[in-house]
Amino acid sequence: MNITIRPATIDDMPSVLEIVNHEILHSTAIWDYDIRTLEQQIIILKEKQEKKFPFIVAEKDNKIVGFGTYGSFRFKVGYKFTVEHSVYVHKDFHGNGIGKLLLLELITLAKTQKLHTMIGVIDSENESSITFHEKFGFKTVGIIKESGFKFDRWLDSVFMQLLLE
């Protein structure tokens, strides 16, 4: 599969929105209840760009099939070498190595930016994402029980960490 990984542009945001809104409506991978608007998604992209955080997309045959990004983990200045990332692949393209390309690129960019550690905050029911992250050396460092609520049930968040240096 011929996949290009590149920085996202505003023109990619409708495709990103399609991917993320599917997960909002149908999964606990993301703990939003309401779908995002294009305007909200563009604001998210612009904020990442202003803060010099990456927002990358995976493109196949002129179609956006996944995206990845990271941003501040927490807002106090002492957390400045830690980022929280996310990777999403279009539901029709899972299992083709696209998530891998996106996460490897985010790890490379984080190292280039001299960051120290990356954190993924993952719903404990999302076994695919937990296994996926383990493949890249992320370790489960904590589980916060019943920290989320969606689809009428409590959800646990699994914190997975990769030390970069």
Ligand SMILES: CC(C)(COP(=O)(O)OP(=O)(O)OC[C@H]1O[C@@H](n2cnc3c(N)ncnc32)[C@H](O)[C@@H]1OP(=O)(O)O)[C@@H](O)C(=O)NCCC(=O)NCCS
């Ligand atoms: C998790 C996700 C990003 C993985 O992306 P993907 O493109 O399907 O994964 P890849 O094909 O690149 O797989 C990379 C590795 O992870 C493993 N993996 C991926 N999905 C897996 C699954 N469901 N079960 C077991 N292993 C899995 C693959 O076996 C592969 O390992 P290998 O390199 O040893 O063969 C994708 O399933 C997704 O977007 N899910 C919905 C959104 C989501 O949950 N995002 C993460 C939020 S924290």
